[in-house]
Amino acid sequence: MLVRRYDAGDRQAVIGLASRLTVGVAPWRDPAGIRAAVEAWVTEGVDRADPATRPVFVAEIDGQVAGFVTAIERKHWTGESDAYVSELVVAEGWARKGVGTALLGAAESWAAEAGYRRLTLSTGAANRTARAFYAALGFEEEDITLSRPAPRPEQHEVGRPSPRLSPGIGTASEARADADGPDRVSRRTDG
Numbered sequence: 501m502l503v504r505r506y507d508a509g510d511r512q513a514v515i516g517l518a519s520r521l522t523v524g525v526a527p528w529r530d531p532a533g534i535r536a537a538v539e540a541w542v543t544e545g546v547d548r549a550d551p552a553t554r555p556v557f558v559a560e561i562d563g564q565v566a567g568f569v570t571a572i573e574r575k576h577w578t579g580e581s582d583a584y585v586s587e588l589v590v591a592e593g594w595a596r597k598g599v600g601t602a603l604l605g606a607a608e609s610w611a612a613e614a615g616y617r618r619l620t621l622s623t624g625a626a627n628r629t630a631r632a633f634y635a636a637l638g639f640e641e642e643d644i645t646l647s648r649p650a651p652r653p654e655q656h657e658v659g660r661p662s663p664r665l666s667p668g669i670g671t672a673s674e675a676r677a678d679a680d681g682p683d684r685v686s687r688r689t690d691g
Contacts, residue, residue: 503602506549506556506568513565514558517589518542524627526647545570545586552614557606559590559599566594569603571610574620583611585621600633 506514521538522531549556549570559567567590574584585607590599611619621639623630 501566501599501602502560503557503606504560505551506546506558510558510565510568511546514546514556514568515539515542517565517568517591520589520592521587524624524630526624526626528649542570542587542589555607555610557603557610559594559603561594561599566591567599567603569607571607573614573616576618576620580618581616582618582620583607583614583616585619588621601637604637 518538518541519535521541522534525534545554546556548554554570554572556568556570558565567588569588570586572584572586573581576582585604588600588603588607590603608619620642621634623634625631625644
């Protein structure tokens with residue numbers, strides 16, 4: 501495996517891997533919107549690639565692109581500048597064969613050479629494989645985004661949160677009871 505800087509000849513292969521970024525997205529999100537967004541992210545990443553400020557690295561195996569990683573500088577809400585892995589994608593046939601680790605190593609080297617103190621990234625909450633991979637490499641969860649359906653106007657009393665929004669979603673008191681339980685982990689469903 502060769503990990504190297506992206507060049508224009510890799511464009512089609514890299515953009516062709518964008519659909520792998522749809523794994524782990526919340527099931528209530530629009531699939532067409534997800535596909536459009538990930539293709540736009542990857543296209544922007546390669547079109548704006550710059551070795552110093554927006555590097556893109558590819559993993560090449562037997563002359564084929566087996567994965568890629570893009571990185572940028574991103575401001576944390578504290579004002580600190582972090583190196584941020586925008587996308588890390590491994591072709592399906594090359595998953596769990598060291599490609600992701602090698603690509604992340606290239607992004608890490610760029611971050612260290614550029615003087616960043618932290619390397620950050622985001623992934624879907626339901627993407628358990630990616631979350632386990634990142635945890636095994638020493639990444640820790642820092643910020644978590646929560647969402648729920650907004651109530652329909654006829655269900656909502658202004659100034660008060662809805663106690664139950666839809667079937668399958670517990671009430672606020674159930675969530676509090678779960679959070680106050682012995683293991684301090686709230687109940688979640690994956691269906």
